[in-house]
Amino acid sequence: MHFPSDQENELFQDLERVLFTREEIARRVAELGRQISEDYRGKPLVLISILKGGIIFLSDLMRSITIPHAFDLVGASSYRGGASSSGKVIITKDAELDLRGKHVLIVEDILDTGHTLNVVCELLRIQGPASLEICCLLNKKRVRERELRQPLRYVGFEIPDEFVVGYGLDYGERYRNLSCIGVLKPEVYGG
Numbered sequence: 334m335h336f337p338s339d340q341e342n343e344l345f346q347d348l349e350r351v352l353f354t355r356e357e358i359a360r361r362v363a364e365l366g367r368q369i370s371e372d373y374r375g376k377p378l379v380l381i382s383i384l385k386g387g388i389i390f391l392s393d394l395m396r397s398i399t400i401p402h403a404f405d406l407v408g409a410s411s412y413r414g415g416a417s418s419s420g421k422v423i424i425t426k427d428a429e430l431d432l433r434g435k436h437v438l439i440v441e442d443i444l445d446t447g448h449t450l451n452v453v454c455e456l457l458r459i460q461g462p463a464s465l466e467i468c469c470l471l472n473k474k475r476v477r478e479r480e481l482r483q484p485l486r487y488v489g490f491e492i493p494d495e496f497v498v499g500y501g502l503d504y505g506e507r508y509r510n511l512s513c514i515g516v517l518k519p520e521v522y523g524g
């Protein structure tokens with residue numbers, strides 16, 4: 334598949350700097366896919382992504398995985414319109430597959446405060462999976478308000494505590510279609 338370069342995307346000019354290029358992301362996602370394929374060989378694996386930010390990562394990761402697996406989606410909203418989290422997480426969509434006895438791997442775009450992942454883990458754990466682990470593309474280094482109750486099994490990249498967009502991540506629903514991940518110019522926030 335061939336997509337236009339980010340330089341051709343008019344949203345690219347809103348970036349102050351690029352943290353990870355499309356090529357760097359692709360390399361890391363391929364490594365994660367290889368590792369997951371080894372670790373889950375012979376086990377009934379279900380990937381579960383969190384709408385909406387996680388779906389670009391999910392679609393690339395599942396094609397990097399070389400063992401059979403299913404996927405499902407859950408919806409979680411943290412009343413985040415701007416660049417900071419409110420702390421209240423609402424589940425807007427549950428998984429549809431029967432997860433009993435399945436090895437569930439949550440595929441999330443970014444860990445910030447940990448509120449979202451804590452709530453989603455709780456939602457999935459009560460459905461009786463054989464195991465429950467997290468694969469997170471970006472881990473934001475910051476003091477967590479509430480400790481993540483479940484450690485991250487797979488991490489794509491550690492990033493500084495800055496608001497990032499691209500590769501599924503948005504600001505006001507824009508920038509999800511950039512292939513790179515970058516930091517926005519401060520004037521874009523109106524700040």
Ligand code: IMP
Nearest residue numbers: 386418444445446447448449496497502
């Ligand atoms: P948490 O609940 O604070 O960990 O936030 C998790 C959710 O907030 C993620 O799934 C993202 O949708 C969103 N989020 C957190 N940090 C960023 C960011 O830097 N850029 C875009 N979205 C973010």
Ligand code: MG
Nearest residue numbers: 384385386387
């Ligand atoms: Mg998200």
